Amino acid sequence: MPAAVPEKPSLDGLEQRWAARWEEAGTYRFDRGAERSEVFSIDTPPPTVSGSLHVGHVFSYTHTDTVARFWRMRGKAVYYPMGWDDNGLPTERRVQNSYGVHCDPSLPYEAGFTPPGPDAKHPVPVSRANFVELCHRRTEEDEGAFEQLFRHLGLSVDWSTIYTTIGEKARRISQLSFLRLLDQGHAEQRWAPTLWDVDFQTAVAQAELEDRETAGAYHRLRFDDIEIETTRPELLAACVALVAHPDDARYAGRFGSSVRTPLFGVEVPVLAHELAEPDKGSGIAMICTFGDVTDVIWWRELKLPVRSMVGRDGRVPADPPDGVAADGPFAELAGKTLKQARARVIEMLAESGEMVGEPRPITHPVKYFEKGDRPLEIVTSRQWFINVLDRIKVLKARGSELRWHPAYMEARYQNWADNLNADWLISRQRFFGVPIPLWYPVGEDGEPDYRQPLRPRDEALPIDPSTDVPDGYSPDQRDQPGGFSAEPDVMDTWATSSLTPQIACGWSVDDDLFARTFPMDLRPQAHDIIRTWLFSTVIRSELQHQSLPWSDAAISGWVLDPDRKKMSKSKGNVVTPLPLLEQYGSDAVRYWASSGRPGTDTAFDEDQMRNGRKLATKILNASKFVLGLPAADGAAGAPAPIDLALLARLAGVVDEATVAFEGYDYARALERTESFFWDFCNDYLELVKNRAYGGGADGAAALHSLHRSLSVLLRLFAPFLPFVTEEVWSWWQEGSVHRAAWPTSGEVDAGAGAGPLVLETAAGVLGHVRRAKSEAKVSQRAAVERVVVRDSPERLAALRLAESDLRAAGSITALVLEEAGDPSVAVTLAPPA
């Protein structure tokens, strides 16, 4: 039984009350029996739980929720899981800081280990297993906080379908997918120069790079009679050649000859390559192995030797590169950081007279790991890659096949695909991640044979090769001659995140669910991770299923602070969301979020939240009024023309909102609905309230139209304001509004002859009457002696159909209608009593 209309309706406490009832009733539970065609599945972005909760989460997750609620009301079985991204570097760092530990994989597991805590002066080294255990403990707490926030916000997530990116299911799927790629030749290891972060001591992928304008200086160095300019004089000992453009007349005669490097006196060839730019520096560059990615290209294409002098720790190694004397100038560099080495090289060059002039300061773009603080170096190492360069064409085609909202976001995808120049490096020399599930046989010489990886059986997954043992070996053979060694690397977090559709839909672990939910319908995400998360997810789905992972991608913008700056922890302008939800109410905050159009960055705006609260209150009060009107005792008469006009307009709004939602434009759907609602309250409600009070057949007709409108309005608002609409729905309807059918224009269509003019003209005259009273500084209740309306015959005819409602609403004694070409409304107030 529906509850009665409360005497004094309130927004307070709706969140707790309804969140509990929805949970209890399973309102948002996914129907496991639904066929794929009846399902709408959403690849919810798993938030990084080691990051702080901020208002951006509320913003974008609300967008997705409105769409989920819309499709649920449209009768779809909505598969709306939640994931927590607790994998990878951010968690490692958080664990190190909050527990005072650091990972040392060489240590054995220590049962019952108690970490020192955040105040520890020196981090305690712990085994990988202990470290991972702490990561799990930490993330569980963080995940609880996120769930609490999202429940309070009213996300219609099915909370029984949670996954984590470090959980067993995700590890299994991630490892199995990797092994499949390995089987199919899409994944392979290479010993290759890769971009390397000397602080994190790991390789990084192209997608994780960013350029930063960095201060540097040109140093002009003399190689015999040729002068080159370089920003990296410290790499001089790693120089393997000079290079100029083949058409550059200045050096044409020198190609094929050789020169000696300054300080070290190593003989290097002078070569030609088209990437050399004649107008950069002196037009001729030194190639070092490796100073930048161009060096890598030159080294590869010109088939040059390697002279490496950058260690994984960012220091110059003790041993000199090939051809460089150990006891010469190099001895002064060994063991130094690159920065120290640079200073010393410059001094030595100045002393030897091989530097021309003074260094010339410049700023130039330098590549950094997006989470790193020092420029990336290039280090040759063994790494695992997923091949993508051989598939750019099909990946671009998939990008076009995907429906983007807004459409222009596709350009970022295509742009990225066009500029990709490296395969996807997925191995990371880190600890908290999904291990690459391989071992290598160790030869009698004690060296692992990387060409013959040992793989686990599928059923054994997930595994950790550092503790698990390959079939046919015993634990004591680990790292022994004739035994086996674990692959030490873990996969990058994107290598697992790129599988969220497979993880959420249960690929390889729940084939039935997978068949009902994949390919998914919607990937909602922010625009800054198109090149990473979206692109990599498309890659995995293409390689594994030869299909798109979803049909639609809805790209949300960012929340900007009032000064139009992106909110981020480092800027210290992050707003914590829970207090906002408590202050304004979840519906109000959702209202603000819903006003941010797809793809558009939106300013944090508490005024909009106040406005949202006002709207929610208005819905409460208007509903109370409509539902509190005396019930008709007899049969309803025919609807008045003004009722039909209202319903006709509402039908139009329903159609607009529906089309908008189908195109993921939730903001438009809200705007249309809200705009109608205020007119409904201000004009229609005022015009018909007297008739509705009056009872009888005419009153019953008004009541009927009011109820119908209210029912439709509550359903139109339900995706945005789930709490207040559910509250009002419960006063007079059975079941949840969130399980009610999305309205259709057919259900409200008043049929032919329901022109909008009746309402429009009546509301127009009522507006004039209000203005007259306002200007006369009298109460809106004041009586009006006479209103003269001059207008076209058509409009007057329409107005006449609403005459009694209008006169009652405006307290108008005489309403005079006169035909005229020049429309006007004259209001004569009654003299004060």
Place this chain on the structure above:
RNA sequence: GGGCGCUUAGCUCAGCUGGCUAGAGCACCUCCCUUACAAGGAGGGGGUCGGGGGUUCGAGUCCCUCAGCGCCCACCA
């Protein structure tokens, strides 16, 4: 250097396939404690729709161009 987006009232933004005197919220001003709503309601002032050119009977809306802002990307000499 390439690409994308934005530029409409003081502020934040709507204006979809071009069409009646350009809209909303906030802010500001005036009035009203009207039996749905005073943590309300009614009304008002305020914009040559970034500049210039073009297409059209008609352009905030389409085309060209210039400018400013923002974002994405780019092989660090």
